[in-house]
Amino acid sequence: MKTSTATILREYGPFPDAERVHGVTFDGRHVWFASGDRLNALDPDSGEVMRFIEVASHAGTAFDGEFLYQIAEDVIHKIDPKTGQILSTIPAPGNGGDSGLAWAEGTLWVGQHRGRRIHQIDPDTGEILRTIESNRVVTGVTWVDGQLWHGTWEGDDSDIRRIDPQTGEVLERLDMPEGTGVSGLESDGAACFFCGGGNSGKIRAVRRPG
Amino acid sequence: MDSLITAAAQALASGDTLGALKRVALRDDAPALALRGIAMAQLGDLIRAKALLKSAARAFGPREAVARARCVVAEAEIALVSRDLTWPPKALEAARKVLESHGDRVNAAHAGNIAIRRLVLIGRLDEAEQALAALDPTPLPPALRAAHELVAAGIEVRRLRTRAARAALERARSAAQRAGMPVLTAEVEAAGHVLSIPAARLVSRGHERPLLLAEVEALFSGGTLVVDACRHIVRAAGAAVPLASRPVLFTLVRALAEAWPADVARGALIARAFRGKHADESHRARLRVEIGRLRAELSGLAEVSATKRGFALSPAGAAEVAVLAPLVEGPHAAVLAFLADGEAWSSSALAIALGASPRTVQRALDSLAGEEKVQAIGRGRARRWMSPPLSSFPTILLLPGPLPSD
Numbered sequence: 001m002k003t004s005t006a007t008i009l010r011e012y013g014p015f016p017d018a019e020r021v022h023g024v025t026f027d028g029r030h031v032w033f034a035s036g037d038r039l040n041a042l043d044p045d046s047g048e049v050m051r052f053i054e055v056a057s058h059a060g061t062a063f064d065g066e067f068l069y070q071i072a073e074d075v076i077h078k079i080d081p082k083t084g085q086i087l088s089t090i091p092a093p094g095n096g097g098d099s100g101l102a103w104a105e106g107t108l109w110v111g112q113h114r115g116r117r118i119h120q121i122d123p124d125t126g127e128i129l130r131t132i133e134s135n136r137v138v139t140g141v142t143w144v145d146g147q148l149w150h151g152t153w154e155g156d157d158s159d160i161r162r163i164d165p166q167t168g169e170v171l172e173r174l175d176m177p178e179g180t181g182v183s184g185l186e187s188d189g190a191a192c193f194f195c196g197g198g199n200s201g202k203i204r205a206v207r208r209p210g
Numbered sequence: 211m212d213s214l215i216t217a218a219a220q221a222l223a224s225g226d227t228l229g230a231l232k233r234v235a236l237r238d239d240a241p242a243l244a245l246r247g248i249a250m251a252q253l254g255d256l257i258r259a260k261a262l263l264k265s266a267a268r269a270f271g272p273r274e275a276v277a278r279a280r281c282v283v284a285e286a287e288i289a290l291v292s293r294d295l296t297w298p299p300k301a302l303e304a305a306r307k308v309l310e311s312h313g314d315r316v317n318a319a320h321a322g323n324i325a326i327r328r329l330v331l332i333g334r335l336d337e338a339e340q341a342l343a344a345l346d347p348t349p350l351p352p353a354l355r356a357a358h359e360l361v362a363a364g365i366e367v368r369r370l371r372t373r374a375a376r377a378a379l380e381r382a383r384s385a386a387q388r389a390g391m392p393v394l395t396a397e398v399e400a401a402g403h404v405l406s407i408p409a410a411r412l413v414s415r416g417h418e419r420p421l422l423l424a425e426v427e428a429l430f431s432g433g434t435l436v437v438d439a440c441r442h443i444v445r446a447a448g449a450a451v452p453l454a455s456r457p458v459l460f461t462l463v464r465a466l467a468e469a470w471p472a473d474v475a476r477g478a479l480i481a482r483a484f485r486g487k488h489a490d491e492s493h494r495a496r497l498r499v500e501i502g503r504l505r506a507e508l509s510g511l512a513e514v515s516a517t518k519r520g521f522a523l524s525p526a527g528a529a530e531v532a533v534l535a536p537l538v539e540g541p542h543a544a545v546l547a548f549l550a551d552g553e554a555w556s557s558s559a560l561a562i563a564l565g566a567s568p569r570t571v572q573r574a575l576d577s578l579a580g581e582e583k584v585q586a587i588g589r590g591r592a593r594r595w596m597s598p599p600l601s602s603f604p605t606i607l608l609l610p611g612p613l614p615s616d
Contacts, residue, residue, distance in 0.1 A: 022216055036220050058220070059213035071213045073233065096214030096233070113212035114239050155273035156312065179313070183211070198211075 006160060006174040007207040009192060012047050014201025015040065021196030021203055023061035023071065023101060024140070024184035027081065031194050033184065033203055034061045034070060039079070042203065044194075053084035060101030060140065060184060062108060069108060069123070071098050076108070076126070090126030093119040100150060100185065104143035111138030111150060117168075118150060133168045136161075140185030140196065144208065151182030151195065158182050160193060160206065172209070180204065211613060215241045219613060227252045240269035244281050244612035251284065251607055256292045260285055266612065276312045279305035280610045283321045287607055290328055299328060315349040317610045323350075323358050330364055332587055333554030333596045339365055352389035353608050356382045360401055367404055372424040376405060410440055413468055414532035426534065435512055435528035437467040439535045440547045446511045446528045454548065457565025458483050459504045466514065466523040470531040473522035542583075545574045546597065549584060554594035 013021075018035035025032045030041040030050060034057030040049045056072035063069070067087065068079040074096035078088045092098040093110050100111025100118075108123045118141055120130040132148075139158075140151035148165045152158060158181040162172040176182060176195075184196030193206045211219070214233050221229035222245060231249045234242040247262030267281035282305035289297035306321035322345045329338035342365065347358045359382035366375035379402045386394040408420035412429065421429065429436055435446040442454040444463055453460040461483045465474050480493045483500065501521055505514050512525045525531055536547045544564055549555060561571040575595055578584040587594050 020216075022211075022213075036216065056217070058216035059211075073214055073217045092213065094212065096217075097212045097237075097239070099212040113215075154271060155275055155277070157273055 001170050002172045002209075004174055004209065006176050008177070008180070008204050009207055010044075010205040012042060012044070012203040012205075013197075015042075015049055018049070018052075019201050020199050021184055021201060022057060022059050022198075024186045024194045024196045024203060025061040025063040025068065025101075026186045026188050026194060027063045027068075028189075031186070031203060032061055032063065032068060032081070033196060034059070039068065039070060041081075044188075044205070053079065053081070055079060055084065055086065059099045059113075060111065061186075062101040062103040064103040064123070069101055069103065071101055071110070074098070076101070076110070078123075088124075090121075090124070093121055093126065093128050099183075100138050100141040102141040102143050102186070109141050109143065109148070111141045113137050113139065118148075132163070132165060134163060135168075135170075139181075139183050142185045142187050142193070144187035144189060149185060149187070149193070151185040153181040153183060153198070160185060160195070174206065174209070176206075211241065215245065215613070218242075218245050219611070222249060222252075223611075238269075240266050240271070240274070240277070241613055243269055244277065244284075247281070248284060248609050248612050251288055251609060256288050260288050260292075263288070263612075275308050276314055277613055279308040279312075279321075280314075280317055280612050283309070283317060283324065284609045284612060286321070286324050286328075287609060290324055290331065291607055299325060302328075316351060316354070319345060319347060319350050319358075320354050320608070320610055323347075323354065323361065326361050327357075330361060333594065335365060335368060335553065339369075352385045353391055353394060356385035356389060356394050356398060357608055359385060360398065363401060367423065370423070370427045370430065372405060372427050375423075379405070408537060411535045411537060412532055413535055414530065415470070418535075420537070421534070429532065429534065433528050434530040434532050435467070435523075435525040437464050437531070437533045439464055439533055440550055442548070444508060444511060446525065449511060451507050451511060453507065455562050456503075456507070458500055459507060462500060462504055463508070463523070464533055466521060467531050467533045470523050473517040473520050475520040477520075479520060542574050542578055545571065545578060546583060549595060549597040554587060554596050556594055560595065 018040050020035060021033050023034035031044050033040050038052045038054050039057050040052045043050050057070050059071035061070050068081050070077050070079055071092055074092050075089050076092050077086045079086055094112035094115055097112050097115055098110050099113035102109040108121050110119045110121055114137055116134050116137055118132045118138060119128050121128050136152035137154055138150050139153045142149050147162050149160055149162050151160050158176040160174045160182060161170050163170055181198050182195045183198040186194045191208050193208055195204045195206055197204055218230040218233040227249045234245050243262050243266035247259045247266055250262060251259035263281045263285045267278045270278040282301055286302040302321055302325055306318050309318035326338050326341045342362055347355055350358055359378045363375045363378035366378055382398045386398045405423055409423040409426055410421050411418050412421045430445055437444050442460050444451040462479060465479055465482050480497055484493060501514055512523055514521055514523060536543050548560055557571050557575060558568055561568040575584060584595050584597055
């Protein structure tokens with residue numbers, strides 16, 4: 001396993017009226033982040049929140065190319081980012097213990113926080129297709145270039161780790177600097193991760209190795 | 211944090227306690243237990259709240275020291291508010307250190323504040339004062355700042371420093387207003403009440419009138435020899451002669467001070483001090499002995515001189531003599547008078563101070579406890595008695611957020 005310290009490229013926030021960050025995703029232009037009662041669209045170049053959708057947003061956020069998915073309480077809402085409308089709702093696999101959401105290969109991947117695992121689910125029905133065990137709490141999930149990464153944050157310790165999607169084995173680990181935690185994880189599809197910073201209200205861009 | 215915990219924490223923060231409970235009611239993981247504990251405390255079920263917070267503290271993992279420490283602080287605050295003095299202060303101090311070392315200064319200061327409130331509650335004013343001086347209230351948000359200033363005011367009141375008490379109350383008031391909590395503002399107003407109602411009676415040259423606390427303070431610092439019947443101390447020019455353990459001597463000096471500048475007849479002194487109806491030779495001899503003892507005690511402050519019919523008091527430096535008496539007197543009032551210092555007394559110490567039998571004192575304490583005018587702490591030989599604290603700190607809970615991400 002490769003271990004290194006995460007390099008923080010840029011910090012955004014904290015933002016007014018969005019005290020905490022519970023989930024992060026990227027639609028190619030904006031970083032969407034969940035702050036409890038709204039989804040905020042951040043322009044990563046200017047660092048400004050451009051618009052927001054008022055919707056319950058208690059944990060992970062994902063984008064499938066057209067729609068946003070947002071965990072609220074014990075369900076996952078599918079939201080039209082243009083109108084802010086909730087289009088459909090499926091049960092979350094962790095019954096509310098869910099934390100972290102990603103879209104890949106036509107399915108949703110949901111972190112189950114204290115359950116320390118990641119479920120692959122059918123985005124239409126919520127049916128669990130597969131479950132990967134981790135050995136740490138899961139606070140964010142993302143796929144990039146066929147790699148599955150997830151964030152962990154327990155007390156003072158937080159890192160971003162790449163795991164084998166078949167076995168759950170940890171392949172690579174980026175330790176977050178002291179005092180920074182990961183709540184919500186998304187890649188920009190290239191060399192950068194966007195990480196939610198929990199109660200700091202910040203979003204951090206972290207260099208993806210390789 | 212996971213989704214439902216976030217939702218529940220959000221509901222709790224916005225005052226929707228039942229909404230928070232509903233979301234985590236069926237969960238038994240550590241954050242859910244902690245949230246349920248805080249919610250139950252806010253709903254007033256302190257027993258259930260304590261049990262939940264205790265299990266939450268146990269359930270948090272080894273890496274979640276901050277979350278665990280916050281549970282311990284919440285437990286301590288609930289114990290304090292429910293007057294459970296068996297709760298271990300060492301656990302609170304350990305939690306305070308954990309919070310401090312992890313940079314959670316707000317909750318560390320809150321923990322320190324709770325520890326001081328506990329010291330005041332168990333009548334350890336010196337220690338409370340020291341701890342208060344050592345605590346930096348700067349990181350405290352308005353609500354906790356108000357609570358902090360109320361403790362300070364409570365101590366100043368007991369120390370008879372009314373100017374400092376008023377200043378602390380003023381800081382508490384503005385902090386409570388900044389916090390925007392009407393309940394807290396009401397608590398501050400109630401605590402301030404003690405400064406605007408009579409605290410004692412002044413008896414001087416045959417007249418008597420009620421005194422405010424500030425007037426008591428002024429009396430003590432002025433040029434008057436004060437026979438303080440609230441604490442059984444004779445004071446003058448910064449000197450104090452405690453006579454709490456010498457009830458006969460105190461009765462004599464009080465009688466002499468009440469009559470000042472006139473003298474008091476031997477028979478009257480004997481009747482008051484020895485409760486004897488007739489003054490026979492043996493009583494007169496005993497009176498002479500006690501007056502001799504009193505002279506020795508008061509030496510430098512006042513002279514007790516023999517007159518034709520009895521004895522008279524003449525203050526050494528002071529221009530005036532006055533008696534400071536409790537507002538209400540009677541057998542039980544004397545007990546209350548001693549407890550008014552806010553310290554913790556054993557019943558045997560009270561019996562000595564009052565010159566009464568331990569059984570009499572015990573009966574008085576029991577009946578006062580029944581009226582909730584006194585409270586007992588500890589058990590058996592370690593049992594101590596105190597007056598309930600002046601509303602010197604809020605009875606509402608200002609609990610820490612249980613989770614580190616709050």
